[in-house]
Amino acid sequence: MSDNKTAIVTGASDGIGLELARIFARKGHHVTLVARRGDRLEALAAEIVAAGGEAPLVVALDLCAEGAAERLEAALADAGRSAEFLVNNAGFGLIGRVAELDPNEQLACVDLNIRTLTGLTLRFLPAIVAARGGILNVASVASFMPGPGFAVYYASKAYVRSFSEALAEELKGAGVRVTALCPGPVRTGFQARAGFDYKGEMMAMRPALLPASEVARQGYEALAAGRRVIVPGLVNKFFVLAGRLAPRAFLMPLLARAQRAR
């Protein structure tokens, strides 16, 4: 039995978030599962209970809808729970040129990846500080460089990593851990939502691909160890290093070509 604390996991209905929820539950945390597809959250909750975990709190909502954060906070209060961990995982990207993509969809990406993540962090921070808990923000290797052909998404993830690292420094005396999880490519619902798949570039991507469960495991362990940034996988670490060292004038056309090939 846990106390009244919970680990909130956004985007727990699929992909990396689903695996993060599984691992938090396996490690003995009570979890609060958040996403729009309530049926998938209920199925995950049943699986966690069947595996011997405490019954999760399921909150099916669109995090970009007006008043979503208030509704989530109210659901926790009704269940007598307070946040000890917050996993800001829900996010999406859109492949294509800024001038050609739907402006509203691009703003929805900023809304979810930046505004929602920041809003949830600010809202639950007092409880997390009181519990000496932690925040795991899912950024991306995309956070380390601009992404022509995927510009809004890459920029949104740069925000996530920058915000996380700064917050970690501010909170270091408070016993609160903040980690930016920066995965490379992972096969999830992400690709279809973004408007591509890995067919055309399978051979090139294969060395970098990791399963969502492995990415989640490394994210959880980095948070537990108090690491501020984790890039799972050697190939992805190399990609990040190369992106940091290579001159922008050389890197940008290469990245633009890679996105166009998708």
Ligand SMILES: NC(=O)c1ccc[n+]([C@@H]2O[C@H](COP(=O)([O-])OP(=O)(O)OC[C@H]3O[C@@H](n4cnc5c(N)ncnc54)[C@H](OP(=O)(O)O)[C@@H]3O)[C@@H](O)[C@H]2O)c1
């Ligand atoms: N896959 C990759 O290659 C990759 C690489 C680096 C970083 N990431 C990051 O990893 C995170 C998870 O992505 P993923 O790859 O696991 O993608 P995914 O399989 O598409 O999962 C996205 C999750 O976010 C939820 N979500 C989307 N919009 C939402 C909204 N408005 N309100 C509430 N929940 C919402 C989805 O649930 P519902 O549809 O049920 O709402 C789903 O559970 C994202 O932040 C992504 O940017 C992914």
